[in-house]
Structures are given as C-alpha cells and as structure tokens.
Amino acid sequence: MKAEETTDTHTHVVIFPCPVQGHVSTMLKLAQLLSLHRFHITFITTDCIHHRLHRFGDIQALLQTHPTLQFKTFPDGLPHNHPRSGESLVDLFHSINLHAKPHIKHIVLSAKPTLTCFIGDGVFGALTVDVANEVSIPIIHFRTISASCFWTYFCVPKLFQSNQLPIRGDEDMDRVITCIPGMENVFRCRDLPSFCRGTESDIVFPMNSMAFETRETLRARALILNTFEDLEGSVLSQIRLHFPRVFTIGPLHAQLNSRQDSNPETTPSTNCVWEVDRSCVTWLDSQPLKSVIYVSFGSIATVTREKLLEIWYGLVKSKKRFLWVVRHDMDGGDRVPAELEEGTKERGFIVGWAPQEEVLAHKAVGGFLTHSGWNSTLESLAAGVPMICWPAFGDQHVNSRFVSEVCKVGLDMKDVACDRDIVERMVNDLMGHRREEFLNSAEALALLANQSVSPAGSSYSHLDHLMHYIKSLGQDII
Incomplete structure (x- = not known):
C-alpha cells in the first residue's frame, strides 16, 4: 500500500450498494479507497452477495489489505x-x-466507532435517505450510472411537461429529444432509458419509480458519480445547478489502481460474484496486437438461445479473433452447430466469466462488443478500446448513444434485429474498415481518463475533497 498523507482512525463510513455485481464492485472500490486513508468502513450487503464474494472473490485478502474494512450482511427476503x-x-x-x-438501521445503530456518514446507493434513494434521517446520520448518495443517465432520469418529469414523452409507438422512436439541458438534440426517443418506452418486459423499475428515486437525491448532502469532468463536463454543469455538491471520482477502477501499489492478492477479481476463468488471459497472450474483439453482456442481462446463436454466427463469419463471456445461466442449451464449434476452435475462446479490467487492458484486445453497462463503458474508455454497443435495458440505451454520438468511439447496435450479418458487418467495421478512426478517438479519451486519476487530476482532487468533506460531517454527529 502506498503511504498516504491523510490518515484517519475515527471517521467511520457505512456503505450500502444495490446487491448486484456492478453496483457492489464499484462501491467496494470506493470502500477500498477510503480504507487506504484509514477510514473505518462498514460495507453492508445481502447474505447472497456476501456468500458469492466469499466463493468467487476473496474477502479475506481484502480484509488483510484493508484492516479498517468490515462486512455486515442481512437477508434479501428471497x-x-x-x-x-x-x-x-x-x-x-x-x-x-x-x-x-x-x-x-440495526447495523447502523450498533456500529462502533460512531458513524460519521452513510453512503447509500441512490437507486434506493428514498430508503437510504429515510434510514439516515431516522438515525440522524448525514447521507451521501452514490449513483453507479453515468452523469448523462442520472441527468436524463432527473429530467423525465420535464420531458412530460414539454410533451417530449410519452413515446407514441415505433414510428416515434427516431424523434429527437430537444429539452434535456446540456444534451439538447443528442438523444432520440430510442436512446432514452428503457423504462421510458413503457412496453418492455425487462423493466426493473417503472418510469415514475425511477424518476422518484433519482429526485430523492435532492434530500442527500452530496452526490458521488463514477465519471470524470473531461468526459461529461457539460452535463455535470447542469446537474450542479440542482446538486451543488457533486464529487466526480471516476473511473473508480483506475483511481484505485493509481492510489495503491499493485498487489496480486487484491486484483479486481477479489470483488467478483462470478467465478473467473483466467485461462482466457493465457489465450490472449498468444494473440497478435489489437486483433481480438472481447464480447460480454454483463452480469445481469439474459440472451435467448436464438440471439446467442446469431451473435455467434456473426463473430465466426467476421473472421476476427474473439474472446466471449457466456455466463452459465444464459446459453440456453448444449447443442452447437458444427460450423460454430469449428470457427471457435480456429479463432475464438469462450469462458463463463473473465477478469474484465485485465482483459480490456490487454494488448491483444482491439474492440469490445458490450451491453453498455456504465462500468463496462468506463473500463473500455480508460483502456482505449472502441466499442460495439448492444444495450438491453435501463441506462444502457443512454450509454450506447453517448459512446457512438458524443465520444465517437464506437457503433450503436440498439434496436436492430440480432442478425448474424449485422454482427459480422459491425465487427468488421470496428476491427477493420474503421479501425484507425475508432482507435485514435479511444486512445485520446483514455489519456484524459487516466490523467483525471493522476495527482492533480480532477477525479484525484475530487476524491481528496470528498474525504475532507466526510471528515467534516463528523462535526454534525451529536
């Protein structure tokens, strides 16, 4: 561990993420960063997530490296x-x-030493604010989505007031949204969060619930976002008109890497709730520079067998090398056409779960076919890897448009038939015909991302400001 100027043996922060992989992994990185500065951290999660962290990650390695970090759990009721x-x-x-x-509440009230503040996942905005208020502890919200998506959620009521919503059927999907401040004319209806469509079966929160939870952050003392100023500055300036205290501390995985010495016992995989197959790294070591497209649709999204086969055919037909994460809960069957097996043996490698940060940073990886979750997007941007975006739900539609239209570092494959010919064409565009164009844009953004988490960078400074702010909140505790 690097020696840090700021050490603190009294500040105690409780952190509660939404109990799914992307949220847990991101907020656990924040826990590690605060622990590096000797903050006491109580990390609350569900019994199920804790069990998976024990099974597939390495909590003991984390606790040995971060002795001021502790875990508390509760049943999720399922x-x-x-x-x-x-x-x-x-x-x-x-x-x-x-x-x-x-x-x-029980965990918070029994915490020793006395808590300084509560960092709650803003996806449970009302729940976390209510708990904090009932036990008289300052609350800070962390949103694991992009600033652009957070702002879009916040502006949903405005979209209704200006008659930009609701969406009026498929013929309305390409209508341009003009009244999201800071992002005028960027999004079409099809680029809004999936719950705005009101017809999808995979909606996690209905529209009114998500807008409500987002606006509950107005009751929090501050907002933490996993982004950086050079990436989303115009949107952040709009957010700060409503949320004056915003800390942009991302990319968090790069921030953590910049502040701690490399330690093989605390790799990103220690935060994982899926079993990592590291054989793919050995395979990548034998591949040419920038020759492999990495394919992963995250920890939650499901893919039907029909779509999976179309993607598979498209990858094989592209004649490009590919590393594909196919979770054991999403492949839908065992029978595989012979031509796909043969094509995969020649140029592909399939695993149940990969060490994604390490994969994206590997010299052999030249592209990423992704579901456009924000963690995956940020990790790809920080590694300088262009993307093909195939969003499924939630914030992913916003992110895919941001990647293709704002950052210009990839292609948006939303709302097209999951067809092998389309996949083949997209892969060949990203990895062949337009390779230099996308690589140049991606490498420029990667430079900005990594500068932001270097000393004197914006995200590095914002994390320091956040830690000073948390310490000051201890004066509010009676």
Missing part, C-alpha cells in the same frame, strides 16, 4: 434458489425496499 437476474431482478428491488430498512 428464496435461496431465486435467480436474482434478468426479468426476475425486479423481485430483488421490491424485496429490498420492503424488508431492508430494519436490518440496515
């Missing part, structure tokens, strides 16, 4: 065999909102 992914994710959110409050 049966042990509940999938907690895909369309069933809605059950998890409802159950947390129904059952979590007394458990979190």
Whole structure:
C-alpha cells in the first residue's frame, strides 16, 4: 500500500450498494479507497452477495489489505434458489425496499466507532435517505450510472411537461429529444432509458419509480458519480445547478489502481460474484496486437438461445479473433452447430466469466462488443478500446448513444434485429474498415481518463475533497 498523507482512525463510513455485481464492485472500490486513508468502513450487503464474494472473490485478502474494512450482511427476503437476474431482478428491488430498512438501521445503530456518514446507493434513494434521517446520520448518495443517465432520469418529469414523452409507438422512436439541458438534440426517443418506452418486459423499475428515486437525491448532502469532468463536463454543469455538491471520482477502477501499489492478492477479481476463468488471459497472450474483439453482456442481462446463436454466427463469419463471456445461466442449451464449434476452435475462446479490467487492458484486445453497462463503458474508455454497443435495458440505451454520438468511439447496435450479418458487418467495421478512426478517438479519451486519476487530476482532487468533506460531517454527529 502506498503511504498516504491523510490518515484517519475515527471517521467511520457505512456503505450500502444495490446487491448486484456492478453496483457492489464499484462501491467496494470506493470502500477500498477510503480504507487506504484509514477510514473505518462498514460495507453492508445481502447474505447472497456476501456468500458469492466469499466463493468467487476473496474477502479475506481484502480484509488483510484493508484492516479498517468490515462486512455486515442481512437477508434479501428471497428464496435461496431465486435467480436474482434478468426479468426476475425486479423481485430483488421490491424485496429490498420492503424488508431492508430494519436490518440496515440495526447495523447502523450498533456500529462502533460512531458513524460519521452513510453512503447509500441512490437507486434506493428514498430508503437510504429515510434510514439516515431516522438515525440522524448525514447521507451521501452514490449513483453507479453515468452523469448523462442520472441527468436524463432527473429530467423525465420535464420531458412530460414539454410533451417530449410519452413515446407514441415505433414510428416515434427516431424523434429527437430537444429539452434535456446540456444534451439538447443528442438523444432520440430510442436512446432514452428503457423504462421510458413503457412496453418492455425487462423493466426493473417503472418510469415514475425511477424518476422518484433519482429526485430523492435532492434530500442527500452530496452526490458521488463514477465519471470524470473531461468526459461529461457539460452535463455535470447542469446537474450542479440542482446538486451543488457533486464529487466526480471516476473511473473508480483506475483511481484505485493509481492510489495503491499493485498487489496480486487484491486484483479486481477479489470483488467478483462470478467465478473467473483466467485461462482466457493465457489465450490472449498468444494473440497478435489489437486483433481480438472481447464480447460480454454483463452480469445481469439474459440472451435467448436464438440471439446467442446469431451473435455467434456473426463473430465466426467476421473472421476476427474473439474472446466471449457466456455466463452459465444464459446459453440456453448444449447443442452447437458444427460450423460454430469449428470457427471457435480456429479463432475464438469462450469462458463463463473473465477478469474484465485485465482483459480490456490487454494488448491483444482491439474492440469490445458490450451491453453498455456504465462500468463496462468506463473500463473500455480508460483502456482505449472502441466499442460495439448492444444495450438491453435501463441506462444502457443512454450509454450506447453517448459512446457512438458524443465520444465517437464506437457503433450503436440498439434496436436492430440480432442478425448474424449485422454482427459480422459491425465487427468488421470496428476491427477493420474503421479501425484507425475508432482507435485514435479511444486512445485520446483514455489519456484524459487516466490523467483525471493522476495527482492533480480532477477525479484525484475530487476524491481528496470528498474525504475532507466526510471528515467534516463528523462535526454534525451529536
């Protein structure tokens, strides 16, 4: 661990993420960063997530490296065999909102030393604010989505007031949205969060609920975002008109790497709730420079067997090398056409889960076919890897448009038929015909991302300001 100027043996922060991989991993990185400065951290999560961290990550390695970090857990109220992914994710959110409050209050009230503040996942905006207020502890919200998506959620009521919503059928999908301040004329209806469509079966929160939870952050003392000023500055200036205290501390994975010495016992995989297959790194080591497209659709999204096969055919037909993460809960069957097996043996490698940060940073990786979750997007931007975006739900539609239209570092494949010919064409555009164009843009953004987490960079400074602010909140505790 690097020696830090700021050490603190009294400040105690409780952190509560939404209990899914992307949220837990991101907020656990913040916990590690605060622990590096000797803040006491109580990290609250569900029994299910904690069990998976023990099984597939390495909590003991984290605790040895971060002795001021501790874990507390509570039951999420769902049966042990509940999938907690895909369309069933809605059950998890409802159950947390129904059952979590007394458990979190008990953990908070029994915490020693006395808590300084509560950093809660803003996706549970009302729950976390209510808990903090009931136990008289200052609340800070962390949103694991992009600033652009947070701002879009916040502006949903304005979109209705200006008659930009609702969306009026498929013929309305290319209508341009003109009244999101700072992002005028960037988004079409099809680029808005999936819940704005009002017809999808995979909506986790209904529109009014998500807009409500986002606006609950107005009741918090501050807002933390996993982004950086050079990436989303115009939107952040609009957000600060409503939320004066905003800390942009991302990319968090790069921030953590910049502040701690490399330690093989605390790799990003220690935060993982899926079993990592590191054989793919060995395979990548034998591939030419920038020759591999990495394919992963995250930890939650499900893919039908029909779509999976179309993507597979497209990858094989492209004649490009590919590394593909196919989770064991999403492949839908065992019978694979012979031509796909043969094509994969020649140029492909498939694993159940990969160490994504390490993969994206590998010299052999030249592109990323992604679901456009914000963590994946940021990790790809920081590594200088262009993207093909195939969003599924939630914030992913916003992110895919941001990547293709604002950052110009990839292609947006939303709302097109999942067809092998389209996949083949997109892969060949990204990895062949337009390779230099996208690589140049991606490398320029990667430079800005990594500068932001270097000493004197904006995100580095914002994390220092956040730590000073948290310490000052201790004066509010009676």
